[in-house]
Amino acid sequence: MTLLSGKNAAKCLLFMAALCVAAGELFMVRALVPLENRVLDFLVRHQASTLVPDPDIVIIDIDDASLQSMKDVAGSWPWPRSVHAELLDGLRAQQPRAIVFDITFTEKDVYRPDSDAQFNAALAGNTNIYFPIMRLPEGRDVHGPLAAEVAPWLGLVKTSRADPAARVAIQPPLAVDEQYWRTGSINFSKDDDGIGRRYNLYTDAGGWLIPSLPGRVASGLGFSMPGTADVLLSWRGGARTFQHIPYASLYHDFGREKRQRPADEFKGKIVIIGSDATGLNDLRATPISSLYPGVQILATAIDNLKNQRTMRTPPPWAVPLATLLAMALLFRAFIRGTNVLQIGVPLAACSVLLVGGLWWGIGQRVLVPGIAALILAWLYYVAGALQAYLAERKSRQEAVQMFSRFVNPTVVQLLLTAGGLARSGEARQVSVLFSDIRGFTTLSENRTPQEVVGLLNRYFTLQVEVVFRHGGTMDKFIGDCIMAFWGAPLDDPRHAENAVRAALEMADVLQQFKRELGEEDADFDVGIGIHSGPAVVGLIGSEQRKEYTAIGDTVNLASRIEGLTKGVSRILVSEETMHQCGAAFGFTPYGSFEVKGREQGVRLFGPHKGESQ
Numbered sequence: 001m002t003l004l005s006g007k008n009a010a011k012c013l014l015f016m017a018a019l020c021v022a023a024g025e026l027f028m029v030r031a032l033v034p035l036e037n038r039v040l041d042f043l044v045r046h047q048a049s050t051l052v053p054d055p056d057i058v059i060i061d062i063d064d065a066s067l068q069s070m071k072d073v074a075g076s077w078p079w080p081r082s083v084h085a086e087l088l089d090g091l092r093a094q095q096p097r098a099i100v101f102d103i104t105f106t107e108k109d110v111y112r113p114d115s116d117a118q119f120n121a122a123l124a125g126n127t128n129i130y131f132p133i134m135r136l137p138e139g140r141d142v143h144g145p146l147a148a149e150v151a152p153w154l155g156l157v158k159t160s161r162a163d164p165a166a167r168v169a170i171q172p173p174l175a176v177d178e179q180y181w182r183t184g185s186i187n188f189s190k191d192d193d194g195i196g197r198r199y200n201l202y203t204d205a206g207g208w209l210i211p212s213l214p215g216r217v218a219s220g221l222g223f224s225m226p227g228t229a230d231v232l233l234s235w236r237g238g239a240r241t242f243q244h245i246p247y248a249s250l251y252h253d254f255g256r257e258k259r260q261r262p263a264d265e266f267k268g269k270i271v272i273i274g275s276d277a278t279g280l281n282d283l284r285a286t287p288i289s290s291l292y293p294g295v296q297i298l299a300t301a302i303d304n305l306k307n308q309r310t311m312r313t314p315p316p317w318a319v320p321l322a323t324l325l326a327m328a329l330l331f332r333a334f335i336r337g338t339n340v341l342q343i344g345v346p347l348a349a350c351s352v353l354l355v356g357g358l359w360w361g362i363g364q365r366v367l368v369p370g371i372a373a374l375i376l377a378w379l380y381y382v383a384g385a386l387q388a389y390l391a392e393r394k395s396r397q398e399a400v401q402m403f404s405r406f407v408n409p410t411v412v413q414l415l416l417t418a419g420g421l422a423r424s425g426e427a428r429q430v431s432v433l434f435s436d437i438r439g440f441t442t443l444s445e446n447r448t449p450q451e452v453v454g455l456l457n458r459y460f461t462l463q464v465e466v467v468f469r470h471g472g473t474m475d476k477f478i479g480d481c482i483m484a485f486w487g488a489p490l491d492d493p494r495h496a497e498n499a500v501r502a503a504l505e506m507a508d509v510l511q512q513f514k515r516e517l518g519e520e521d522a523d524f525d526v527g528i529g530i531h532s533g534p535a536v537v538g539l540i541g542s543e544q545r546k547e548y549t550a551i552g553d554t555v556n557l558a559s560r561i562e563g564l565t566k567g568v569s570r571i572l573v574s575e576e577t578m579h580q581c582g583a584a585f586g587f588t589p590y591g592s593f594e595v596k597g598r599e600q601g602v603r604l605f606g607p608h609k610g611e612s613q
Contacts, residue, residue, distance in 0.1 A: 008335055010387065011334050011387065012335075014387055015327070015331040015380075018327055018376075018379070018380040021376070021379070022324075022327065022380075023320075025372065025376060026320050026323065026372065027320075032371070032372040032375055032376075033372065034193055035371065035372075035375070036369055036375075037191070040367065040369065040371060043358055043359045044287045044288075044362055044367070047362040047363050048235040048237060048287075048288060049238060051235075051236040051237060052236060052237065052241075053241050053242050053299070053300070053303055054303045054306060054307060056268065056269045056270060056306075057272065057299050057302060057303055058243045058266060058272070059243065059272050059274060059295055059296070059299055060247050060250055060271060060272070060273045060274075061245065061246055061247060061276055061295070062103075062276075062277055062280070063244075063276055063277050064279070065246055066249075066277075067277055069246075069252075070247070073251075080109065080112050081105070081112075081118065082112075082114070082118040082119060085118045085119040085121065085122035086122075086254065087250065087251055087254065088119075088123070088129070089254070090251075090253075090254030092122075094264055094265060094266040095266075095267050095268070096128070096266040096270070097128065097221065097268050097270050098129075098130065098217055098270045098271070099128060099129045099130070099271050100129075100130045100271065100273070100298070100302070101129070101132060101273050102186065102282075102294065102295045103132070103274065103275070104171070105131060105173035105175035105176050106134070106171045106172070106173060108174055108175045109175065116175050119175070120176065120180065123176065123177070123180045128221075129180065129182065130183070130213060130216060130217050130220070131173040131176055131180075131181065132173070132183065132184065132213050133154065133170050133173065133184065133185055133210075133213075134170065134171040134185065134186070134187065135168075135170055135185045135187045135205075136171060137169070140169035141167050141169045141205065141206075143167075143169060145167060145168070145170075146165070146166070147162070147163075147166045147168045147205060147206060148162075148164055148166075148208075150168070151208060153181050154170065154172060154181060154183050154210070155181075155182070155183060155184070156208045157209040158207070158208060159207045159208070160207075161207035162207035162208050163206040167206075168205040168208065168210065170185075170210070182220060184211045184212045184216030185203060185211070185212050185213060186294070186298065187200065187203070188284055188297070194285055195286060195287060196284050196286050196292075197232060197286070198231060199212065199214060199231055199300075199301040199304075200229065200230045201225070201228065201229060201230055212301075214298060214305055218302065218305035218306065223305050223306050223308075224308060231301070231310040231311075232310060232311035232312070232367060234304050234310055234311045235287060235300060238288065238289075239289045239291075239292060239293075240293075240296070241296070270302060272295060272299050274293070274295025274298065275295060276295060282294040284297060310365070311366070311367045312365060312366050312367070313366070313367050314368055318368075319369055319373050320373075322370065323373040323376055326373065327376070330347070330380055330384060334388065340381075340388050340389070343381065344381065347377065347381055351374055351378070354370060354374055358370055425539075425540065426488075426537060427534055427536060428487050428488045429487055429532070429534055430485045430535045430537065430550055430554065431485060431486045431495045431499035431530055431577060432483070432484075432485045432531055432532075432550060432554055432555050432558035433472070433484045433485065433499050433502065433529070433530050434483055434558050434559050435463065435481065435482040435527070435528045435562065436480065436481040436526060436563075437481070437524070437525075438526060438527060439524040439525055440524075455517075456480065460477065462509050462512075462513060463482060463506050464482075466502050466505045466506050466509055467482075467484045467502055467506075469502075470498045470499075470501055470502035470505070471492060471498050472484045472498065472499065473485050473488060473489065475547075475548075475550060476547065481562075483555075483559075485499075485535070485537075489537070489548070495532065495580075496532045496581050497581045497584045497585075499530050499532070500530060500571075500573060500581055500584070500585055500607045501584075503573075503607065504607060506526070506528060507526075507571060510526055525570065526570065527563075527565030527570060527571075528562060528565065528570060528571045529558050529559065529560070529561030529562030529563070529564070529572050529573070530558060530561065530571070530572075530573040531554055531557045531558035531561055531577055532554070532574065532576045532580050533554035533557070534552065535551065535554045536550065536551050537549070556597065557574065557595065557598075558574075560595045560602075561602070564593050568606075569588070569590060571607055572590065572604045572605070573587075573604065573605050575602075575603045575604075575605065578607075581607070585608065585609065586607070586608050586609065587605040587606065587607055588605060588608065590604050591603065591604070
């Protein structure tokens with residue numbers, strides 16, 4: 001049988017269809033991406049809960065309590081910049097490594113210019129204070145300044161592709177004197193599902209690169225920068241994982257003569273000033289939380305760059321190749337006819353290992369998008385299992401239809417329970433019975449053809465019931481002759497005894513049938529021959545039509561014995577059959593007979609109920 005013949009052809013077609021579906025999903029449709037993202041986000045969140053962020057990154061938090069506490073001092077938000085100036089004076093004294101504002105200063109305070117002046121005075125002499133800028137939508141670039149003009153102030157990087165006439169729409173910190181502009185963008189980058197997982201290191205605007213705030217801080221502090229446009233963030237801890245110090249608490253402490261907080265609390269640390277207050281709406285959706293403070297996203301990005309622990313992903317070809325290999329292994333199992341349960345259990349075990357491996361990989365800062373590949377493998381398995389089930393169901397139906405013609409329906413069910421049929425030939429020890437009608441000519445002379453057929457059908461029905469009742473297999477009708485055998489398709493250690501018992505009952509049934517016919521058909525009789533021995537049993541025939549039958553010398557000799565019954569005995573069995581019956585019956589010896597094809601004579605016996613003579 002070739003690979004593409006029969007059921008294998010259907011399996012190959014299913015495999016090719018599964019490959020097409022997988023390719024469409026992985027390269028075009030991407031329908032499984034939302035589900036994969038949710039699973040990976042869960043694993044990221046769980047792994048992050050076991051990790052600790054950099055303790056040298058501290059957030060001074062303008063939280064809800066600080067907004068309330070500062071009302072008497074600074075009024076409602078936004079506060080006068082002089083408040084931040086006082087905070088800066090206190091921070092500078094402790095010599096932090098960097099101070100990063102996650103607060104925009106895009107407009108000058110026209111009502112309190114002295115406040116802005118005090119803030120700028122606090123910036124004097126500092127080279128480690130960083131400010132955010134906002135990159136406006138590209139459609140507004142035509143109204144922005146020339147990139148070449150603002151590049152020195154905003155730190156834009158000129159590439160070989162830089163367009164001298166390019167304009168860029170940016171909101172710079174206009175409240176800060178240009179000499180203190182160490183800026184970077186804080187634009188939130190989110191995936192198609194609205195979840196932020198990456199941070200842009202720079203944004204390209206006509207060949208001019210706008211650095212991000214984390215990238216600008218990392219460059220300013222001498223951190224090694226990855227050579228990519230963005231980074232996949234490696235999250236650590238929960239929604240409030242970095243050290244948070246309430247803004248109001250620190251501000252008030254700086255104003256005391258006798259401070260309660262440590263004098264070197266921020267020495268050598270990166271201090272980020274931002275807000276997670278609900279009223280200021282700086283909350284974003286991330287794998288950690290749907291309401292994750294923007295200031296913590298900034299802190300996470302700086303942490304990743306400082307410690308060189310951004311997430312990595314495998315090459316683009318890795319997942320499609322893994323998907324192909326997984327499906328090829330499943331196809332190999334299906335094509336070899338492996339039981340679907342024996343395929344499903346290892347697949348389930350591999351799935352558990354894969355998910356565990358994905359979780360472990362996240363801890364090693366490797367994010368593998370393998371969930372879609374796993375789902376595709378399971379979809380192919382389910383389709384293959386369904387195909388195997390339908391094929392098995394069809395095979396069983398065919399077996400029931402086929403063998404119901406040969407054996408008792410109860411035996412058919414036993415066959416199916418035992419695992420099906422031996423469709424190729426197999427050697428068996430069997431007992432073969434031939435039964436031929438005598439006096440058929442007399443029977444047909446006085447009846448119409450329709451009556452003859454009806455009588456024969458009636459007779460054959462009675463005799464086949466006997467064969468079935470004794471566990472025999474009905475092989476075929478040869479004219480007015482019946483061929484049956486015992487010992488196949490199910491094993492029968494007493495096949496000879498059951499064959500002889502059936503023959504004796506067939507003789508009794510014959511007498512009943514003759515009484516139904518009447519005296520005019522007294523010549524109607526049968527001859528029954530039985531022989532036991534080895535035979536080849538199986539489905540034999542052409543591709544278009546096959547029959548379950550037995551072939552071999554045992555069959556030929558049983559047919560010859562039936563031919564010798566005329567004038568001797570209604571039932572004759574071979575010596576081999578007699579010996580296998582043991583003491584179950586009595587046997588009358590009839591001597592040795594010459595049989596065509598055999599050099600030595602064959603001893604034949606007539607069975608009867610009782611002791612042997």
